[in-house]
Amino acid sequence: MKLLYVTNGINGAGGLERVLSVKASYLAEHYNYDVTILVLNDAHLNPFYEFSPKIKFISIEISSSTLQYIESYKKGIQDAANVIQPDVISVCDDGLKGFFLPRIIQTNAKWIYERHASLELNRQKGWLGKLQVRFMRKFSVSFDAFVVLTKSNVKEWKGNNIKVIPNPLSFGSDQKNPLDQKRIIAVGSHSYNKGYDTLLAIWKNIENKFPDWQLDIYGKLDANTTYLKLANDLGLSNVKFHAPYNPIQEKFETSSLMVLPSRSEGFGMVLIEAMACGVPCISFDCPAGPRDIITNKVDGFLVPNQNSKAFQQAIVELIENEKLRIEMGTIAQRSATRFSLESIAQQWDNLFKSL
Secondary structure, eight states: OEEEEEESOSOSOSHHHHHHHHHHHHHHHHSOOEEEEEEETTTTSSOSSOOOTTOEEEEEOOOSSHHHHHHHHHHHHHHHHHHHOOSEEEEEOOSSGGGGHHHHOOOSSEEEEEOOSOTHHHHTTTHHHHHHHHHHHHHGGGSSEEEESSHHHHTTOOSSOEEEOOOOOSOOOOSOOOOOSSEEEEESOSSGGGTHHHHHHHHHHHHHHOTTOEEEEESOOOTTOHHHHHHHHTTOOSEEEEOOOSSTHHHHTTOSEEEEOOSOBSSOHHHHHHHHTTOOEEEEOOSBSGGGTOOBTTTEEEEOTTOHHHHHHHHHHHHHOHHHHHHHHHHHHHHGGGGOHHHHHHHHHHHHHHO
16 A cells, blocks of 8 residues: 655654654555655655665655745645655645645545644644634535544544544654653653743752752754743753753653643643553643543642642652652553554554544
């Protein structure tokens, strides 16, 4: 079966790129799919994650001019579809433009849209984001299958073409994490949506009470180094910022607690990765992924959305209660196995063949 993925690029360090590298490589290696990934403006060079050598890449040049952008985007994808003659085209693009493809591209291929973000991310952009949400919902029904990551995500969309397939784990860990390191980890790019402003305000109180504990944040900096400046303004001394790290598994295995202060998540890939390493997680119950991953007070804490006081209390409880930390970590590691790559790849294979 010929499978064409359409995405902006694969050389970033985000969750979408990580999932695509793992999933597409597995389908090519173990299911013998003929996989091609189409990117924009050579955004396949120097990928952050490893892709199977069996996968082929196509890059189309896109102009910065709006009208030329649309024209070159449409022509590039149409040309690729004509040459490859794919059985399935899967769009991996959380922006608006990918929603129009089934209506502007001529092909016999079946269309799938993979949604990796919550619509809350668009609503944060004000009236323009709300307008985008209206268009996205309207055009989502054009796809043969519209795939979201959790049952909670289903509520954001309309239509009878919605399927739920979670993200797969990109690794497993056989190590027994002692969870005795006085180290807390957060992973994600520096953006308003990731909630690092909230986390740093919480951390000021934690740092005062537990001066021997450290917070390590891994993620791509924003252009204005907003959160480095905020940490400095707050007078924080036990927080360190790091560039994206691969393999991040090594950092999870040397941490005792994972925190996710996001305002929205399509899934929360870092949650299942931390859990696979036996690390209990604390996350806001933001729309829409964490509630389908964490079982509150069993394998981690799911805190009422944007309740900083409750988030802080959960951190304090797991710092002070080593026994609880270890119990939750053990359960979390078992719980993460439900996202095994083998299981998730089988669900994708079943979907492709059903179409």
